[in-house]
Amino acid sequence: MLRVGVIGCGGMGRDHIRRLTEKIQGAEVVAVSDVFEESARKAAQICGAKVYADSKELINAESVDAVFIVSPGFAHVDSLLQAIEAGKRIFCEKPLCTTAEDCLKVVKAEEAAGKHLIQLGFMRRYDKGYQQIKEALATGEYGEPLILHCTHRNPEVGTNYNTPMAVHDTAIHEIDVLHWLVDDEYESAQVVMPRVTKYSHSELKDPQIMMLRTKKGVCIDVEVFVNCKFGYDINCEVVCEDGALKMAQPAYPSIRKNATVSSAIDTDCFVRFKDAYDKEVQDWVDNAEAGVITGPNAWDGYLAAITADALVKAQETGQIEKIVTAVEKPEFYK
Numbered sequence: 001m002l003r004v005g006v007i008g009c010g011g012m013g014r015d016h017i018r019r020l021t022e023k024i025q026g027a028e029v030v031a032v033s034d035v036f037e038e039s040a041r042k043a044a045q046i047c048g049a050k051v052y053a054d055s056k057e058l059i060n061a062e063s064v065d066a067v068f069i070v071s072p073g074f075a076h077v078d079s080l081l082q083a084i085e086a087g088k089r090i091f092c093e094k095p096l097c098t099t100a101e102d103c104l105k106v107v108k109a110e111e112a113a114g115k116h117l118i119q120l121g122f123m124r125r126y127d128k129g130y131q132q133i134k135e136a137l138a139t140g141e142y143g144e145p146l147i148l149h150c151t152h153r154n155p156e157v158g159t160n161y162n163t164p165m166a167v168h169d170t171a172i173h174e175i176d177v178l179h180w181l182v183d184d185e186y187e188s189a190q191v192v193m194p195r196v197t198k199y200s201h202s203e204l205k206d207p208q209i210m211m212l213r214t215k216k217g218v219c220i221d222v223e224v225f226v227n228c229k230f231g232y233d234i235n236c237e238v239v240c241e242d243g244a245l246k247m248a249q250p251a252y253p254s255i256r257k258n259a260t261v262s263s264a265i266d267t268d269c270f271v272r273f274k275d276a277y278d279k280e281v282q283d284w285v286d287n288a289e290a291g292v293i294t295g296p297n298a299w300d301g302y303l304a305a306i307t308a309d310a311l312v313k314a315q316e317t318g319q320i321e322k323i324v325t326a327v328e329k330p331e332f333y334k
């Protein structure tokens with residue numbers, strides 16, 4: 001049984017604690033921590049875990065085999081470095097860290113430790129819809145991918161959500177999953193700002209159209225609209241030389257009523273990606289004994305960070321911004 005300590009007991013932390021406790025085979029939550037002890041105490045009621053006031057103490061506890069980091073992105077770096085030093089297996093929610101510099105520190109620390117410890121919470125790689133498209137592309141039947149049209153729509157966001165967060169917090173999922181989907185690397189980024197919805201505020205330009213170009217020349221557009229009001233609406237279409245593939249949506253009945261045909265749309269990520277979260281965490285647990293990471297890793301976190309930085313720069317300049325890695329991909333991650 002993998003004994004897990006969870007750091008960060010907010011919305012996502014509690015969701016993962018429930019998952020680890022009620023669904024995942026081979027793991028149990030034995031420790032929880034949060035800067036607000038009250039939040040940790042509430043979360044402990046879900047799983048009967050011990051509450052630690054200090055997350056470093058949780059990381060170093062002998063009763064903890066593996067660490068689950070679900071604090072806000074800015075707090076990930078400290079816990080990651082401490083957990084690497086303690087040699088613990090790690091699951092870290094996205095983003096790896098909020099700066100590319102910190103991501104590189106983590107990459108170097110993991111490489112120096114000589115062991116693959118970190119899996120990153122880019123759960124979309126485990127989503128059936130994306131996996132079906134990846135498998136279809138691999139058959140070669142549709143030729144090469146040329147264009148991707150995607151949407152990432154959230155019904156609404158809090159008042160502390162601002163323009164750069166549309167990249168770091170939201171589009172970061174597309175940044176990771178899309179280059180994986182077409183097996184390519186990003187070359188440049190650009191952002192176009194349409195008029196702002198009446199539901200936004202002065203610190204948030206919403207919606208935005210983010211564009212990425214890959215090294216093989218695939219052009220990607222992602223509409224990020226986080227106050228769309230009507231639902232949590234994730235779409236992806238890959239236009240290829242010999243066909244176009246549109247990602248399947250979760251199946252809901254098509255209802256005929258009042259001379260209208262309608263079908264439900266999910267309203268949040270917890271429901272839309274429920275199966276993907278379950279699969280990524282089960283995968284992390286299943287590979288613990290072998291000590292390998294088969295999901296997205298720290299290097300993927302670094303690549304996402306430099307791409308996010310280019311998009312944030314492009315939000316400000318309105319220009320096409322280059323995406324460049326500061327270092328070559330280490331052998332350790334090949």
Ligand SMILES: NC(=O)C1=CN([C@@H]2O[C@H](COP(=O)(O)OP(=O)(O)OC[C@H]3O[C@@H](n4cnc5c(N)ncnc54)[C@H](O)[C@@H]3O)[C@@H](O)[C@H]2O)C=CC1
Nearest residue numbers: 008009010011012013034035039070071072073075093094
């Ligand atoms: N993969 C996905 O689809 C999603 C991922 N997330 C990620 O999960 C993480 C947490 O997000 P939420 O739960 O939505 O945020 P939240 O704000 O609801 O919860 C964060 C919790 O961490 C605690 N905290 C703050 N600083 C801390 C520190 N230094 N040490 C320990 N605890 C600390 C806060 O008190 C709070 O209870 C973020 O990295 C976020 O990006 C969140 C939602 C969906």
Ligand SMILES: O=C1[C@@H](O)[C@H](O)[C@@H](O)[C@H](O)[C@H]1O
Nearest residue numbers: 094154169170171173226269
């Ligand atoms: O990761 C997530 C949230 O943090 C983010 O705020 C949302 O925009 C994303 O859709 C969700 O998957």
